[in-house]
Amino acid sequence: MSIQNIFTQLSISAVQAQARRNGRNKDRFFPWLTVAPAMAIILSLMLYPLIYNLLVSFKYLTLINFRRGGRFIGLSNYIDLFRDSSFYNSLGVSFVYVVLTVTLQLVLALIIALFVYRDRPWLRKVTTLGLLLPRMMTPVSAALVWRFMLNYETGIINYLLSLLNIPRLSFLTDPFLAILSLTVIGVWQHIGFDFLLLVTGLMAMPNEILEAAQVDGANWWERLRYVILPVLKPVMVVVILFGVINSFQVFDIVYMTTGGGPAGATQVLGIYLYRKLFLASQFGPSAAISVVLLFISLLISVSLIRVLRREEL
Amino acid sequence: MRIRGQGVSWKEVAIHGGILTFLLITVFPIFWMLISSIKPPGIVFATPPVWIFKPTLENYIQALGYGPRGWGTGMSHFFWNSLVIATVVTVSNLIIGALAGYGMARYKVGGETLPLAFLLGKMLPPTVLILPFFLIIKKLGLGDSQLGLVLAYTALNLPFCVWMARGFFLDLPREIEEAAMIDGCSRLQSLIRVVAPLALPGLIAIGILVYVFCWNEFMFAMILTSLKARTLPVAASLFITDEAILWGPMTATGVIIMSVPILLTLVAQRYIIAGLSAGALKG
Incomplete structure (x- = not known):
């Protein structure tokens, strides 16, 4: 070479x-x-x-000392927050709202899903579309039409009640009715999402196990209790946790219908934060609330992620 | 059990009737808003409700700014803001999100940790970002600007985009891409010419959901804008306060705003359903 x-x-x-x-x-x-x-x-x-x-959240920060970056004051924003009775009120309101909406929408969505998932494809498609419309609809528009319908004097719902000889109800200004009205609106908004996930889960369930249970003589209730619900459990947990995440961050509907009133009866945490942010002249307290909210939502998200990982959905 | 071909079973009638009634109640608010918006202003809030009337566009004309109490040029300006912000955020998020999702699906960039970080970000409630955003936007001098809202919405949507895109790319077989590269495509070429078209349905689903989010968003828009960059939902919310007088134009405004997401849902429900369920059930 x-x-x-x-x-x-x-x-x-x-x-x-x-x-x-x-x-x-x-x-x-x-x-x-x-x-x-x-x-x-x-x-x-x-x-x-x-x-x-x-x-x-550790600072005394106002619009005036904003340019200079504010002044550190240690934990006092947090101490003030945990001494504020309206913070506990909001925590309670948010808790009640989350529990009510998440439970109601899960139960309703599950019932409808069980009726339509197998033998009634037409009904399933129509239901999916119909229930999803409120979720996609602009919340401001939704709040507007609900206010219109729930209006004490001229709303159609009070009119319908009057046909049944039921006296007018002040849906948005009675403390007890206001939180219930918000619950109905919240369920109305989110039920489609729950329904979609549950139907997807049910349709993924192998038909054989249901048929096997039928052959073994299981009745309707036994099939639901011992076959369907156990198979569906992971999806239901996902539905619940997403529901909690969604309901926990509710703001626009409340802001536009009751504004947190009457007397704080519907002041969820989002509204509380907003009030603090714009009514108070300093930002530290709102920052402290945000940190607490972040902490709570991290707890929820981490548990959701753990479920998703474990179940390999 | 259903008896096929021998008339209708009562059980089926009951089930269909029950569920369809529930559906009618669910969509009634949407229907009621539509009906009210085309009533002559005088009877919009009449009790008992007037069911038979001559439809009119008067409320719309007033809402759009040509009547005595109209919004002037405001409405079209706010409409334009909503349109620009939603479009810019959707396009940029799709590009950035698809690229990152692709990298994480194909090359396992960041291993298990990075996707998890995006998943966590996706579940973060926007509320916790409102105060820092308010302060940072103020500091940057971006208060009441379209750019300020674009930045905020990008941050709020990107984790969702990345996470979803990663899921869709994980479902595409790797071999297709390798074949393209053997045929002489570069990585970027194979991504644009081969992978992207295959992932298109998924990308459309993500895009629609992001668009609707931006179109509907209220809290950030209210806090970060005042007049120049105000979006439609904020404008409508300010309109809502004078309750007694303006129900007619208000329902018209509500219809105008919701028409975009509702029409998108009706036209592209397949994508929305795919996007919503994939976004929730893929862990």
């Missing part, structure tokens, strides 16, 4: 090695390039605001 040949050979393999290295470098960098923009946005527009919020 001539010297020249050896050189050619060497240079070829050098070029190949270079190409391979390039390829490997590309392999290493390209994947990170794909996620870089998303990570940059999440770090700067989500993580940074959350950290900034945590800092503000």
Whole structure:
């Protein structure tokens, strides 16, 4: 083999090695390039605001000392928050609202889903579409029409009640009725989502196990209790946790219908935060509320993620 | 049990009747708003309700700003704001989110941790971000600007986009892409020419949900804008306060705002259903 040949050979393999290295470098960098923009946005527009919020919660910060960055005052924003009786009121209102809406919408959605999932495809499709419309509808429009319908003097619901000889009800200004009205609106908004997930779960259930139970002589109730519900349990847990996340962050409907009233009876945590943010002249207390809200919602999300992981849905 | 071909069973009638009644009650508020919006202003809130009337567009004309109490040029301006913000956020989120979702699905970037971080972000209630956003936007001098809302909505939607896109890309077989690369496509080319078209239904589903979110969003829009960048829902919410007089134009406004998401739902329900269920049940 001539010297020249050896050189050619060497240079070829050098070029190949270079190409391979390039390829490997590309392999290493390209994947990170794909996620870089998303990570940059999440770090700067989500993580940074959350950290900034945590800092503000330890500060005395007003519109006046805003430019200079405020003054550290330790835990006193938190101490004030935990001494504020309206904070506990809001915690309670949110809790009641979440429990009522999540339970009601789960039960109703499950009943409807059980009726339509197997033998009635037409009814299933119509139901899915009909129940999803309120969820997609702009909440401000929804609040507007509900206020219109629940109006004490001229609302159609009080008119319908009057046909049944029931006296007018002040749906949005009676403390007890107001939270119930909001519950109905909340269920109305979110039932479609629950229904969709439950129907998807039911349709994924193998037909054989139901048929086997039928052959074994299980009646309707036994099939539901011992076959369907156990199979559906993971989906139901997901439905419940998503329901909790959704209901926990309710704001627009409440703001637009009762505004948190009467006398704080419907002041959910979102409204409480908003009030603090705009009625008080300083930002520290609102930041402290946000931190508490973040903590609660992290607890809910982490348990949801654990369910999703475990069940491999 | 159902008796096929021998008339109708009473059980079926009862089930259909019950569920259809429930559905009618569910969609009644939407129907009632539509009906009220085309009533002559004088009878909009008449009790007992007037069922037979001559439909009129008077409420719309007033809501759109040509009548005596109209909104002037406001309405079209707010409409434009809503449109621009929702479109920009949807397009940019789709590009950024699809790219990141692809990277995490194909190359396992960030292993298990990074996808989990996005999933956590997706479940974060927007409420906890409102105060820091209010302060940061103020600091940046972006108060009452379209850009401020675009930034906020991008942050709120991106985790959802990334997570969903990753799910859709995980479902695509890797071999298709490898075949494209053997045929001489670069990575980016194979992504754009081969993978993206296959993932298109999924991307459309994500896009519609993001668009509707931006269109419907109220809290951030109310707090981060005042007049120049105000969106439709905020404008309508300010309209709602004078309860006694303006029910007619108000219902018309409500119909105008909700028409976009409702029409999208009717036209693209397949995508919305796929998007909603995939977004919730893929862990």
